[in-house]
Amino acid sequence: MTSSSSTSQDALSFAETSRTESLRADALMEEDVAWSHGIDGERDGDQFDRSDRAALRRVAGLSTELEDVTEVEYRQLRLERVVLVGVWTSGTAQDAENSLAELAALAETAGALVLDGVIQRRDKPDPATYIGSGKANELRDLVLESGADTVVCDGELSPGQLIHLEDVAKVKVVDRTALILDIFAQHAKSREGKAQVALAQMQYMLPRLRGWGQSLSRQMGGGSGGMATRGPGETKIETDRRRIREKMAKMRREIAEMKTGREVKRQERRRHKVPSVAIAGYTNAGKSSLLNRLTGAGVLVENALFATLDPTVRRAETPSGRLYTLADTVGFVRHLPHHLVEAFRSTMEEVGESDLILHVVDGSHPAPEEQLAAVREVIRDVGAVHVPEIVVVNKADAADPLVLQRLLHVERRAIAVSARTGSGIDELLGIIDSELPRPQVEVEALLPYTEGALVSRVHADGEVLSEEHTSEGTLLRARVHEDLAAALGPYVPAAR
Numbered sequence: 001m002t003s004s005s006s007t008s009q010d011a012l013s014f015a016e017t018s019r020t021e022s023l024r025a026d027a028l029m030e031e032d033v034a035w036s037h038g039i040d041g042e043r044d045g046d047q048f049d050r051s052d053r054a055a056l057r058r059v060a061g062l063s064t065e066l067e068d069v070t071e072v073e074y075r076q077l078r079l080e081r082v083v084l085v086g087v088w089t090s091g092t093a094q095d096a097e098n099s100l101a102e103l104a105a106l107a108e109t110a111g112a113l114v115l116d117g118v119i120q121r122r123d124k125p126d127p128a129t130y131i132g133s134g135k136a137n138e139l140r141d142l143v144l145e146s147g148a149d150t151v152v153c154d155g156e157l158s159p160g161q162l163i164h165l166e167d168v169a170k171v172k173v174v175d176r177t178a179l180i181l182d183i184f185a186q187h188a189k190s191r192e193g194k195a196q197v198a199l200a201q202m203q204y205m206l207p208r209l210r211g212w213g214q215s216l217s218r219q220m221g222g223g224s225g226g227m228a229t230r231g232p233g234e235t236k237i238e239t240d241r242r243r244i245r246e247k248m249a250k251m252r253r254e255i256a257e258m259k260t261g262r263e264v265k266r267q268e269r270r271r272h273k274v275p276s277v278a279i280a281g282y283t284n285a286g287k288s289s290l291l292n293r294l295t296g297a298g299v300l301v302e303n304a305l306f307a308t309l310d311p312t313v314r315r316a317e318t319p320s321g322r323l324y325t326l327a328d329t330v331g332f333v334r335h336l337p338h339h340l341v342e343a344f345r346s347t348m349e350e351v352g353e354s355d356l357i358l359h360v361v362d363g364s365h366p367a368p369e370e371q372l373a374a375v376r377e378v379i380r381d382v383g384a385v386h387v388p389e390i391v392v393v394n395k396a397d398a399a400d401p402l403v404l405q406r407l408l409h410v411e412r413r414a415i416a417v418s419a420r421t422g423s424g425i426d427e428l429l430g431i432i433d434s435e436l437p438r439p440q441v442e443v444e445a446l447l448p449y450t451e452g453a454l455v456s457r458v459h460a461d462g463e464v465l466s467e468e469h470t471s472e473g474t475l476l477r478a479r480v481h482e483d484l485a486a487a488l489g490p491y492v493p494a495a496r
């Protein structure tokens with residue numbers, strides 16, 4: 001390391017420059033915002049503390065890279081070595097451990113290496129430091145020992161809590177919400193998905209700007225020549241907030257437009273009376289795998305949380321030959337930040353408007369019942385309670401047979417399958433067939449052989465009860481929708 005690089009490393013005091021949201025703010029607000037590049041001195045009386053933090057840094061050589069890292073690179077750099085912290089307020093010790101194990105999976109999904117995890121028993125999180133000042137000191141030791149560069153808390157922390165805990169731990173502190181948002185940002189593929197995530201991030205960020213007021217412009221600093229351009233903190237915060245709000249309003253309009261487009265498509269499906277099935281479930285339950293199994297579609301399957309963020313709708317056919325659509329959905333997770341639920345509501349509405357929900361749960365997970373409950377809460381949240389639900393206990397190949405038995409016993413309408421081996425899939429297809437709404441009108445029609453297309457339509461959209469090839473044409477008895485019944489009208493024999 002040259003001396004110049006260590007100087008700039010000092011300037012980029014770790015804890016202060018590294019809040020996910022502050023750089024995110026930079027990225028979200030794009031290049032039209034000229035951040036001031038102040039480095040030092042915005043918060044007086046903090047100088048010693050800050051050099052202290054710089055001394056604690058364990059990751060070498062970041063300073064030179066930081067100036068032009070992309071968001072993703074930033075995250076990989078920053079969420080490299082993490083220590084997890086949970087506050088256990090209710091439930092059993094096992095519940096607390098499961099929750100922290102899930103946080104570890106989330107952190108790994110975000111690209112972090114989990115070094116350690118601690119759980120603290122408290123009646124409620126400490127208003128100042130989340131875990132209490134004594135524990136915060138212990139945490140600091142743990143951070144030092146393990147060489148972690150980040151602490152991830154299993155909850156949503158107030159801006160004040162984040163700052164206090166950072167002051168003690170002397171490394172960056174992020175909460176579960178920020179982590180989920182980060183993963184969402186990484187995985188969203190469609191324009192709408194990306195826009196929704198960006199909006200949720202801004203929403204999350206907005207109230208936290210004030211808490212960081214005095215040091216925000218310094219946090220934004222990345223260059224070594226920034227001191228001269230430093231602006232007055234509070235005024236700048238106000239400008240930033242206004243710009244973020246403007247950007248959010250614009251984004252909301254754009255999302256509304258995109259939603260109209262999707263609504264049109266959905267109405268088209270409804271007009272054609274194609275029944276729809278939504279695959280919902282906890283993240284990593286195997287929803288995409290099941291979709292693949294059921295339709296042979298090549299949907300991304302990853303052993304990562306939130307591999308799917310954009311709704312994927314596939315055409316499928318029941319064993320009896322009826323067409324329906326099968327939609328993959330975003331995975332649910334406990335403590336999904338409420339504004340994120342809001343942001344994803346449009347995606348989840350699809351679930352509410354489907355004819356059947358396949359609620360996939362990972363049978364090999366330590367607490368599948370909890371996952372079921374968490375997902376149902378969201379299903380209730382988006383007003384989809386009226387939609388019939390089949391519980392699909394997946395990963396039967398890897399699950400404890402006793403757990404499977406228990407789930408199938410408790411859940412009234414449940415089936416155990418393995419998307420991996422294919423076991424239970426035929427039975428599931430049969431259930432889908434019988435659960436899908438049936439066309440209402442029963443007709444008999446004699447279709448001349450020139451009307452092959454209409455015959456095909458009856459097969460695809462309706463339910464053929466009998467079919468006979470006569471000398472005059474195809475004699476069909478079928479249940480069909482009103483539209484199709486009208487189309488068949490001319491061929492319905494006047495008298496039997």
Ligand SMILES: Nc1nc2c(ncn2[C@@H]2O[C@H](COP(=O)(O)OP(=O)(O)OP(=O)(O)O)[C@@H](O)[C@H]2O)c(=O)[nH]1
Pocket residue numbers: 281282283284285286287288289290300301302303304305306307308309330331332394395396397398417418419420421
């Ligand atoms: N053993 C076993 N593993 C499975 C089965 N189905 C899926 N998996 C694995 O579980 C992991 C998650 O599968 P996905 O289909 O991506 O899960 P998902 O519910 O779509 O996940 P998200 O989109 O991230 O919410 C992958 O590693 C799959 O290979 C199964 O039946 N048995």
Ligand SMILES: [Mg+2]
Pocket residue numbers: 287288289300301306307308328
């Ligand atoms: Mg998926």
